[in-house]
Amino acid sequence: MTDPQQPDSGAWHRKFAAASNNRAWELSVRERSPREDQEMLAAAHASAWHWSVVGAELNQMRATMLLAEVHALLGMAPSAMRYAEEMREYFLRVGAPEWETAFVHAIHAHAAAVAGQSQAHAASYALATEALAAIPDEEDRRIVARTLDHVPKPRGAVAGHLCDG
Numbered sequence: 001m002t003d004p005q006q007p008d009s010g011a012w013h014r015k016f017a018a019a020s021n022n023r024a025w026e027l028s029v030r031e032r033s034p035r036e037d038q039e040m041l042a043a044a045h046a047s048a049w050h051w052s053v054v055g056a057e058l059n060q061m062r063a064t065m066l067l068a069e070v071h072a073l074l075g076m077a078p079s080a081m082r083y084a085e086e087m088r089e090y091f092l093r094v095g096a097p098e099w100e101t102a103f104v105h106a107i108h109a110h111a112a113a114v115a116g117q118s119q120a121h122a123a124s125y126a127l128a129t130e131a132l133a134a135i136p137d138e139e140d141r142r143i144v145a146r147t148l149d150h151v152p153k154p155r156g157a158v159a160g161h162l163c164d165g
Helices: 008-026 036-054 057-073 075-096 099-115 119-131 138-148
Strands: none
Touching: 008 036, 008 057, 036 057, 057 075, 057 099, 075 099, 075 138, 099 119, 119 138
């Protein structure tokens, strides 16, 4: 192997960014111990840092999306909401594929729920359920649904739809 400080260190950053990203997402969709919560948080931040060094804007915003979800899962409301707003603005501006749009809305809903922003939570949750239903690929739908399952349903939500009561 080569030294990560050498000119070809971009390959190292990409490898570590991807490995950290995958580990944080893996932990995000299952039951975790307090130690695993800390590992998830560290992995998400490691991924974001490595992508900040070598990633395109898309990589960096996907890392920001992960940070929003991890911070929401850990109840870190201010930072979860800040990351969620940043990544949502980017993905809605550039136009993301269906699966990514569903992630954007689900994670924004999660951050808003944790932050106590009930209107934003309900609106993003409704958009997430609509976007989830629009994903044509069954496997992609299943992956996004695993994240949406961790988002609290808004008051008045029934079977993925909001009601007026």
